[in-house]
Amino acid sequence: xxxxxxxxxxxxxxxRSLRLSCAASGFTFENYAMHWIRQxxxxxxxxxxxxxxxxxxxxxxxxxxxxxxxxxxxxxxxLFLQMNSLRVEDMALYYCVKATRSxxxxxxxxxxxxxxxxxxxxx
Amino acid sequence: xxxxxxxxxxxxxSIGDRVTITCRASQRISNHLNWYQQxxxxxxxxxxxxxxxxxxxxxxxxxxxxxxxxxxxxxSNLRPEDFATYYCQxxxxxxxxxxxxxxxxGTKVEVK
Numbered sequence: 001x002x003x004x005x006x007x008x009x010x011x012x013x014x015x016r017s018l019r020l021s022c023a024a025s026g027f028t029f030e031n032y033a034m035h036w037i038r039q040x041x042x043x044x045x046x047x048x049x050x051x052x053x054x055x056x057x058x059x060x061x062x063x064x065x066x067x068x069x070x071x072x073x074x075x076x077x078x079l080f081l082q083m084n085s086l087r088v089e090d091m092a093l094y095y096c097v098k099a100t101r102s103x104x105x106x107x108x109x110x111x112x113x114x115x116x117x118x119x120x121x122x123x
Numbered sequence: 124x125x126x127x128x129x130x131x132x133x134x135x136x137s138i139g140d141r142v143t144i145t146c147r148a149s150q151r152i153s154n155h156l157n158w159y160q161q162x163x164x165x166x167x168x169x170x171x172x173x174x175x176x177x178x179x180x181x182x183x184x185x186x187x188x189x190x191x192x193x194x195x196x197x198x199s200n201l202r203p204e205d206f207a208t209y210y211c212q213x214x215x216x217x218x219x220x221x222x223x224x225x226x227x228x229g230t231k232v233e234v235k
Contacts, residue, residue: 035224044210044226044227044229045159045212045229046226047224061223107155107173108155108214108224109173109214110157110159110212110224113166113167113168114166
């Protein structure tokens with residue numbers, strides 16, 4: 001059974017840092033790209049960042065570029081999101097998400113999501 | 124960035140109804156369009172990938188179609204567990220690239 005368990009969230013003041021972690025199990029972690037997606041409670045989904053299978057290619061939403069850093073440790077089946085210079089608008093539920101490609105034609109989609117971890121940014 | 128516009132934003136329906144949600148992309152994305160269902164307090168769940176392919180384990184009352192810029196998701200014979208919010212998502216150019224996997228704003232399917 002695929003499991004993605006986020007940790008590291010909590011209350012932080014604006015301008016401070018937080019590091020999210022995601023422990024993955026139930027699949028060969030090193031074979032798949034991974035992403036962080038966030039959602040303000042009651043609002044829609046916003047893609048935050050993604051990393052390819054070996055960590056040498058990453059991408060960020062414009063809203064977090066330069067402040068957030070995604071990384072992974074395949075030996076520990078773990079995904080991370082280092083969040084610096086946090087803003088009130090970063091307050092959201094952050095999901096760790098596994099990506100996959102379909103067997104036919106390689107269509108890309110997100111097939112497993114963690115339960116999310118809440119990040120609250122407030123003074 | 125590729126924008127996705129869903130309509131309606133919400134709809135009211137009854138058990139047994141057939142409902143259709145549409146998603147329009149700001150540029151052509153072939154059939155790189157996915158649909159997710161999200162229930163309150165839960166993470167989203169993939170329903171449809173590649174515009175019309177049903178994810179394993181998803182009931183056959185869910186179907187979808189479309190290509191290019193116009194897509195739709197249909198739920199036939201609406202069941203109580205289908206009341207949820209539905210999101211479309213494009214993965215035309217998957218990261219890490221210059222185009223991000225954007226989501227539509229969501230459509231909430233509520234009980235009439």
